[in-house]
Amino acid sequence: MDQQLINKVVQQVADELKIKPEEKAAEAGTQLCNSLGVTEFVGTSVGDTIGLVIASVDPMLVDVMKLGKYRSIGIIGGRTGAGPQIMAVDDAVKATNTEVISIELPRDTKGGAGHGDLIYIGAEDVSDARRAVEIALASLPKYFGDVYGSEAGHLEFQYSARASQCLEKAFGSPLGKAFGMTCAGPAAIGTVLADVAVKAANVDVVCYSSPGNGGTSFSNEVILIFTGDSGAVRQAVRAARAVGLKLLGALGSEPKSTTHPYI
Amino acid sequence: MDQQLINKVVQQVADELKIKPEEKAAEAGTQLCNSLGVTEFVGTSVGDTIGLVIASVDPMLVDVMKLGKYRSIGIIGGRTGAGPQIMAVDDAVKATNTEVISIELPRDTKGGAGHGDLIYIGAEDVSDARRAVEIALASLPKYFGDVYGSEAGHLEFQYSARASQCLEKAFGSPLGKAFGMTCAGPAAIGTVLADVAVKAANVDVVCYSSPGNGGTSFSNEVILIFTGDSGAVRQAVRAARAVGLKLLGALGSEPKSTTHPYI
Amino acid sequence: MDQQLINKVVQQVADELKIKPEEKAAEAGTQLCNSLGVTEFVGTSVGDTIGLVIASVDPMLVDVMKLGKYRSIGIIGGRTGAGPQIMAVDDAVKATNTEVISIELPRDTKGGAGHGDLIYIGAEDVSDARRAVEIALASLPKYFGDVYGSEAGHLEFQYSARASQCLEKAFGSPLGKAFGMTCAGPAAIGTVLADVAVKAANVDVVCYSSPGNGGTSFSNEVILIFTGDSGAVRQAVRAARAVGLKLLGALGSEPKSTTHPYI
Numbered sequence: 001m002d003q004q005l006i007n008k009v010v011q012q013v014a015d016e017l018k019i020k021p022e023e024k025a026a027e028a029g030t031q032l033c034n035s036l037g038v039t040e041f042v043g044t045s046v047g048d049t050i051g052l053v054i055a056s057v058d059p060m061l062v063d064v065m066k067l068g069k070y071r072s073i074g075i076i077g078g079r080t081g082a083g084p085q086i087m088a089v090d091d092a093v094k095a096t097n098t099e100v101i102s103i104e105l106p107r108d109t110k111g112g113a114g115h116g117d118l119i120y121i122g123a124e125d126v127s128d129a130r131r132a133v134e135i136a137l138a139s140l141p142k143y144f145g146d147v148y149g150s151e152a153g154h155l156e157f158q159y160s161a162r163a164s165q166c167l168e169k170a171f172g173s174p175l176g177k178a179f180g181m182t183c184a185g186p187a188a189i190g191t192v193l194a195d196v197a198v199k200a201a202n203v204d205v206v207c208y209s210s211p212g213n214g215g216t217s218f219s220n221e222v223i224l225i226f227t228g229d230s231g232a233v234r235q236a237v238r239a240a241r242a243v244g245l246k247l248l249g250a251l252g253s254e255p256k257s258t259t260h261p262y263i
Numbered sequence: 264m265d266q267q268l269i270n271k272v273v274q275q276v277a278d279e280l281k282i283k284p285e286e287k288a289a290e291a292g293t294q295l296c297n298s299l300g301v302t303e304f305v306g307t308s309v310g311d312t313i314g315l316v317i318a319s320v321d322p323m324l325v326d327v328m329k330l331g332k333y334r335s336i337g338i339i340g341g342r343t344g345a346g347p348q349i350m351a352v353d354d355a356v357k358a359t360n361t362e363v364i365s366i367e368l369p370r371d372t373k374g375g376a377g378h379g380d381l382i383y384i385g386a387e388d389v390s391d392a393r394r395a396v397e398i399a400l401a402s403l404p405k406y407f408g409d410v411y412g413s414e415a416g417h418l419e420f421q422y423s424a425r426a427s428q429c430l431e432k433a434f435g436s437p438l439g440k441a442f443g444m445t446c447a448g449p450a451a452i453g454t455v456l457a458d459v460a461v462k463a464a465n466v467d468v469v470c471y472s473s474p475g476n477g478g479t480s481f482s483n484e485v486i487l488i489f490t491g492d493s494g495a496v497r498q499a500v501r502a503a504r505a506v507g508l509k510l511l512g513a514l515g516s517e518p519k520s521t522t523h524p525y526i
Numbered sequence: 527m528d529q530q531l532i533n534k535v536v537q538q539v540a541d542e543l544k545i546k547p548e549e550k551a552a553e554a555g556t557q558l559c560n561s562l563g564v565t566e567f568v569g570t571s572v573g574d575t576i577g578l579v580i581a582s583v584d585p586m587l588v589d590v591m592k593l594g595k596y597r598s599i600g601i602i603g604g605r606t607g608a609g610p611q612i613m614a615v616d617d618a619v620k621a622t623n624t625e626v627i628s629i630e631l632p633r634d635t636k637g638g639a640g641h642g643d644l645i646y647i648g649a650e651d652v653s654d655a656r657r658a659v660e661i662a663l664a665s666l667p668k669y670f671g672d673v674y675g676s677e678a679g680h681l682e683f684q685y686s687a688r689a690s691q692c693l694e695k696a697f698g699s700p701l702g703k704a705f706g707m708t709c710a711g712p713a714a715i716g717t718v719l720a721d722v723a724v725k726a727a728n729v730d731v732v733c734y735s736s737p738g739n740g741g742t743s744f745s746n747e748v749i750l751i752f753t754g755d756s757g758a759v760r761q762a763v764r765a766a767r768a769v770g771l772k773l774l775g776a777l778g779s780e781p782k783s784t785t786h787p788y789i
Binding site: 108118 | 633636637638639678679711712713714715717718720721724725730731733734736737739742745746747748750769772773776777778
């Protein structure tokens with residue numbers, strides 16, 4: 001991280017001091033390519049996310065990886081997440097003949113307050129797994145849209161009118177119903193957002209996660225998942241977002257969307 | 264974090280190269296204000312700590328948040344802690360009609376070796392909760408005084424002549440007796456500090472925490488909590504501090520106090 | 527971390543803008559010295575690793591530290607690891623009359639995707655413990671040779687023709703047999719490396735670790751440990767390394783060895 005940051009700083013310093021401008025930093029976003037010469041590689045996307053497939057996992061690994069009946073898998077994993085990747089894989093399993101096998105939440109975000117992610121997607125055929133990974137990578141920038149960051153922490157909001165199998169597996173959110181999520185780090189802000197959300201509209205709590213009481217991997221976040229009528233869920237998310245931007249802004253600079261807000 | 268760091272660097276580079284000085288960075292410290300337009304907001308303090316209150320937590324959240332009999336809560340949460348915040352809340356509950364409900368320790372410190380914190384304070388009346396949060400925010404800079412940092416790690420020392428309910432709840436330290444704490448990351452330094460402390464004076468071990476054997480959220484710290492005669496406890500803390508500053512100094516630059524040493 | 531990074535950046539900016547070069551940063555590597563005036567201090571090495579000894583741990587700490595029969599201990603602990611330190615201590619216990627007491631894995635690497643470490647080594651005599659710590663510190667740069675990093679993540683590979691007690695204790699690797707390890711963060715890359723390794727040669731899986739299914743402290747890594755014929759183990763490691771460098775390279779800049787590759 002340090003070296004890239006240094007390069008970024010050197011660039012910005014050069015720009016600001018107007019001495020020696022260098023080449024522009026690469027645009028963030030999704031890249032699908034196979035020029036790497038590694039058959040497992042599908043592409044990359046925001047959040048230091050990589051998409052991979054294994055056509056047939058070695059039999060020695062099937063049990064330790066808890067793959068169940070699947071041998072062909074798609075893999076989505078990033079340093080920063082996991083909400084956006086879970087949303088993106090939810091889209092992907094809706095659109096393909098695949099199923100989410102497992103969702104793991106490392107404590108990561110590269111020094112930030114949250115999680116990374118490791119998601120295994122199972123398929124009968126590797127082409128289905130690959131297609132699911134491609135869809136997830138392509139959807140990812142959208143779902144980073146309501147992830148807001150500053151030097152003090154982050155906010156995350158997600159909304160789906162109709163939860164599919166990935167949201168059910170990750171959070172116990174009811175299949176086919178609306179899904180809302182509020183999350184903030186430091187966790188104290190997340191607590192207030194949870195209360196604001198449930199007071200703002202007629203929603204039902206699906207699960208509450210906190211640093212030491214389960215649902216997180218000791219991340220510095222309070223996360224609330226809720227369901228209900230889709231209009232109410234969206235209203236609850238938006239109310240929490242308005243408050244979250246003010247509270248996190250009080251701790252540091254104005255929080256910025258990672259891409260473009262979508263909710 | 265990156266963007267603020269970049270701005271800081273750009274500023275320092277500009278200063279050192281004497282080309283274009285910009286405005287001074289904001290002074291660290293406690294800020295109590297309500298200009299935010301969010302009723303829950305109380306203020307901020309060092310360690311990216313925010314203080315909040317909820318006058319009446321929504322009934323849907325009372326059980327999942329494990330609030331027991333309380334509906335009015337104060338919230339103290341930071342990215343870097345948790346010793347200073349626990350000490351500050353210990354002062355706050357001594358001085359107000361409030362009680363600590365829970366103390367959670369995320370693995371945080373923004374890429375450092377330690378914890379952040381999320382503390383819920385219960386009160387019959389929200390004005391008591393608010394007062395407790397204000398006291399805790401105001402006490403916080405003091406208790407960051409014996410938190411020393413360098414690029415290699417950190418040291419933390421705490422001392423109280425008389426532990427109150429927050430120290431009892433967090434560490435099992437006996438109520439009304441002296442409290443001492445030594446802590447360092449990387450954890451190896453903390454191990455030596457624990458041994459130095461208990462050999463330096465006649466103290467009793469309350470608890471020992473390490474990365475993989477409990478008491479931490481996988482932070483890279485060894486923490487020793489001890490009690491005894493207040494003079495002995497203070498002597499043990501000071502002996503460990505003297506050794507800690509040398510050992511952490513051997514790994515990198517000279518460790519610096521976050522604010523001003525108080526022990 | 528920030529201040530050192532800032533200094534590094536200021537230096538690089540000055541270099542690149544050719545305005546005001548300052549003194550060179552200290553060379554990474556192992557330092558053994560006792561000029562610190564702290565009897566417990568042995569030395570430092572890469573990965574912000576410190577080596578320490580306690581001649582006779584205070585009786586109050588022996589049980590909470592789970593030292594068993596030992597009173598004299600050596601301590602190896604770092605911010606970044608733990609593979610290299612485990613390998614280095616494996617060498618150390620082979621060469622001295624000592625035994626590994628415990629290996630703990632904090633979630634660390636200073637904002638990176640992996641672990642730090644805290645290893646206690648027991649000895650009848652403190653001079654044996656000190657010798658073991660010295661050997662471990664001296665071996666450490668070698669075992670950082672196949673740790674590769676970029677701003678996006680890291681790769682780690684280890685190989686031993688004959689595992690000793692530290693590798694057995696850490697991973698359950700059979701004593702006296704060849705030991706191979708593949709590891710990557712983000713974890714998704716580690717999954718593919720595990721599959722590549724077991725397909726590349728006739729090896730047996732010893733253990734598979736992942737962020738949420740055990741073996742890690744919620745690090746963003748998938749780690750595979752395997753054994754077999756020493757030639758096969760080495761071949762499996764090398765095959766995974768070739769793929770890992772490409773995959774991590776797809777997420778960011780070219781991964782660089784921390785020191786010099788040894789496998």
